[in-house]
Amino acid sequence: MKIEQIDKERMFEIYNNWPEIANKSFHKKYEQVNYEEIKHIVFSGMGGSGTIGDIFQAILSKTDIHVSVVKGYLLPNTVNEKALVVTTSVSGNTVETLTVLEQAFQKKTKILALSSGGKMEEYCNERGINFRKVEKFHSPRCSLTSFLYSMLNILKPIIPISTEVIEESIKELEKIKRKISTNNLTKENSALVLAEWINNIPLIYFPNGLQSAAIRFKNSLQENAKNHAIIEDVVESSHNGIVAWEQESSIQPILLEGKEDYVKTKERWRILEDYFKMKKIEHKIIESSEGSILTKLIGLIYMLDYCTIYKAILSNIDPSPITPIEFVKKRL
Structure with missing residues (x-):
């Protein structure tokens, strides 16, 4: 991958340092x-x-x-x-x-x-x-x-x-970094594998507790990869959004699942997965880390943000520029 040639402002280097930045920020003497x-x-x-x-x-x-x-x-x-x-x-x-x-x-x-x-x-x-x-x-x-x-x-x-919960989340960032950073551009890199799979508009399903990770993934796909994205609550979607799958679509479903999702939410996931399998709709399941809700969220955000950088590079897009946002700001 020609990361340095395409990512001209070297955004990837900041993401490689996310665990260190988190640790220093939490222990800084504010x-x-x-x-x-x-x-x-x-x-x-x-x-x-x-x-x-x-x-x-x-x-x-x-x-x-x-x-x-x-x-x-x-x-x-x-x-x-x-x-x-x-x-x-x-x-x-x-x-x-x-x-x-x-x-x-x-x-x-x-x-x-x-x-x-x-x-x-x-x-x-x-x-x-x-x-x-x-x-x-x-x-x-x-x-x-x-x-x-x-x-x-x-x-x-x-x-x-608690401090223990916050420290746990930082350790999880360090563990995830070893798997998804630019120092591991192999098939073991889940962020890279997901980026290679996304070739159209992802529809990101989420349970209530992981909403912030879904919103962030959508935002980062839009800003970094310049890629449209959609998000839907998995429970609410069962009452409306799922009907759209009756028609053939190039939309790509991604399921953000939590390790300890509520039992009824787990039931909903299984039903949705069974429906996709029955309809032969290719989909991806992204499971959170174990631990506190903070650990789950920051771990998911780290992996999914990195996915958007890889998606940008694979599409020969510099992830840094946000020209349309600058257009809006100049008009305010």
């Missing part, structure tokens, strides 16, 4: 936040920053903390001074997130803002808003582990996620 009696956290961010909110929503789903994710301009009306609003913009210049930050400031809520600088840092410094500067690597989407593990570090006093 000033942690320690607000009392936080029962509602709102995570605001777009794109890669939005993925972080999706991940926190999943890992806090079985705790007493209610999580909202805002991908847009407006805070929920239920947000008040007892909530914590976490605004994340890797660049610091995301228009939607800056708008949410201003609304949170006007509502006098508790705020934590994170960026690599930009307008967000300036806004927070001028108003005395709680701000943390986090290192950007290559691009917002490549900076996921830097921002995610920095946030797990900074929010540690108020979120019930």
